[in-house]
Amino acid sequence: MTWKYELVIWLEIHVRVKSQTKMFCSCKNAVELAEEPNINVCPVCMWFPWMLPKLNAEVVRLGVIAGQAMKCEVNKISRFDRKSYFYPDLPNSFQTTQLYETIVGQWDVRVLVNWELKHFKIHHMHLENDAGKLTHVWGKTLCDYNRAGSPLMEIVTEPDFRSKDDVVEFLKELQKMMRFANVSDADMEKGQLRCDVNISLRKFGENILNNRVELKNINSFSSIGRAIDTEFSRQAKLYEKWEYVDQETRGWDDDKGVSNVQRSKENAMDYRYFPEPDLLPIVLTDEFIADCASKVGELPIDRRITYLNDYKFKEDDARILSADRDISDYFDSLVALTKDANKSNSYITSVLLAMMKEDAEVNTFASLRFEISELAEVIALVNKDELSSTNAKLVIEELFVNGGKTSAIVDAKWLRQTNDLWALEAVVDKVIESNPTQVADYKWGNERIFGFLVGQCMKASAWAWNPKIFNDILKNKLG
Ligand SMILES: [Zn+2]
Known part of the structure; x- marks a missing residue:
């Protein structure tokens, strides 16, 4: 039955920006989480009352470089918006992101998939801040805000992917681009590259987009492949039974090889987006964009x-x-x-x-x-x-x-190959001089010693020459 259905996938990818400091304050933007929680925090990234964010220019620069590495269009004017939701990993109950006017616009990325050159379209890329990290232990939840306020790039693609190979090869290419452009280490295991996979199925020949399932918590290239295979057969089975695929968010459990519903359409959140009042628009000059382009290589x-x-x-x-x-x-x-x-x-x-x-x-x-x-x-x-x-x-x-x-x-080390007979003779002379007993033996008729002497010449010259040359010279000298 699986042959009937075509996979339709689009991706939402978060990439940690490798800036020195966080997005809106001067706290260290640690590439890896520190062992000690809550040491890279300040009143700004903890959003204490009256604190105001100040945009880090380095984050903008790295974002523009990343956009140019993907050959995307860079927007000269972009703005921030507030995405409101309450969750304990977010100190201020909203995320600062770009919804309406993003810093990087569309274009496509070229990828070799099984050595065939394919194009996948990027819808846009925007900048936003990361949340903290929650750890659930002993029935309690611990909050570590070291990562809160760290800069992220979110890359959203078009539904252009038709197989798990498309997705995995695209992500590997994206990872390389980020590393070549030196904007992020993009290590999946370290959470520097995170990908939500939106999957729907349709019958071959159809041109519609059916309900999609968003798969979250996938943290390696191989688990992305497994998660896509599993979701493909889950949806195909539903369609075969004439059932609907619910538009929902599912969390991938790599150990068990299954996904579980996290959020369904009925309780989808209303994020109450509105323009961020505390930050000015980002206005880029032609010189700035050209300078960023020169860094891509x-x-x-x-x-x-x-x-x-x-x-x-x-x-x-x-x-x-x-x-x-x-x-x-x-x-x-x-x-x-x-x-x-x-x-x-x-x-x-x-x-x-x-x-x-x-x-x-x-x-x-x-x-x-x-x-x-x-x-x-x-x-x-x-x-x-x-x-x-x-x-x-x-x-x-x-x-x-x-x-x-x-x-x-x-x-x-006497390694130079040469046709200089003088240098070769010098080697032979030295061997004859330092092996008088063997030379005498040979002269008395012990033919087997000859091979030993050739070997000594080879050793003295670090096996740089053909033994035949020494054969000839030795024969000449020993008569
Ligand atoms: Zn801070």
Whole structure:
């Protein structure tokens, strides 16, 4: 029966803005909740009588940058509204949000879903403040207002999503955009990216929007997939029985794999929206918008398309290299220096990232102990056949552990591949000199010793050359 129905989904996404201070006061906007409750609070974010909010310009700047990262239209004038409701996590019984005139308008976001480029429309994005956090223990409720008044961006999409893959890939792309633009860490597990999924079904071929169910409390990409599957079959079963789907809000319980009704249409709240009297409209100048645009940089999706189409990389490599801005920037800079995308890719993905994963101290590109030009030099030497790929790895390991200069390491460790016979002869002479007994043995007719001497030459030159070269020189010298 499921083949009869088409999924229709739209999303409401909350993203925590990574500003230094809260939205309307100078309290610290902690990225993670502090262990001690109620330490990042003040009379403004606790909305004591006579306190007035003062809009944080950094929040506006980051909001505009995020809007431009999504390629959305930025509105030069936007305003705040009050959304009234009573709940203990809200100290003032209203949320300051933007309903009528939002800071960011519509456009669409491009996403690769199973390697097909799709477009999903954004209805708008607005700014609003977060609420506190309630913890229910021993039959009591504890309120922590550290998060109250922290800035949020709410992104509302059009009903453009037709599968769970659409939703999950869109959210992953959005997360990357927020991280690349440095406006939020957008970590779902830490509640920095929260998504309410609005799901309805219709028969294929229909063009209507049926009653929708809003699913809340979903906090990982994998549980979003599970929640959508479960809700799809729940609604399909209802339609099959000729029953209605109630327009309601349901909370997702990931442990049990079920959703439960939180709020039905009958008791939907009236938020009594009205213009916020304590805040002036946000008026943006062209210069401000242009300055924000300059901070966005090349988007992750564009980088991934370049890696796939221009460099012909494998999908996995393209995904790794565009997963985070540090990796992507480092890779792009290395390609600019070496003009060799393939080697830049393989030395980053299979050598450098593997070492960074194992190292507690050097696990970011900023903490590397060597300049990027040294890695470019390694690639240049390999391309000139002066360094073997095995030895290139040794040099990168040495750079990684102790830093330094590529050319100095290559020379100190005798790693330079050369056709310079003089250098090779020097190695052989040294081996002959330091193994007199074995040399004498060989000269007496013990042929098996010869292999040992070649091995010693290889070892002394750190396996940089073909053993055949040493074979020839040794034969020559030992007669
Ligand atoms: Zn405060």
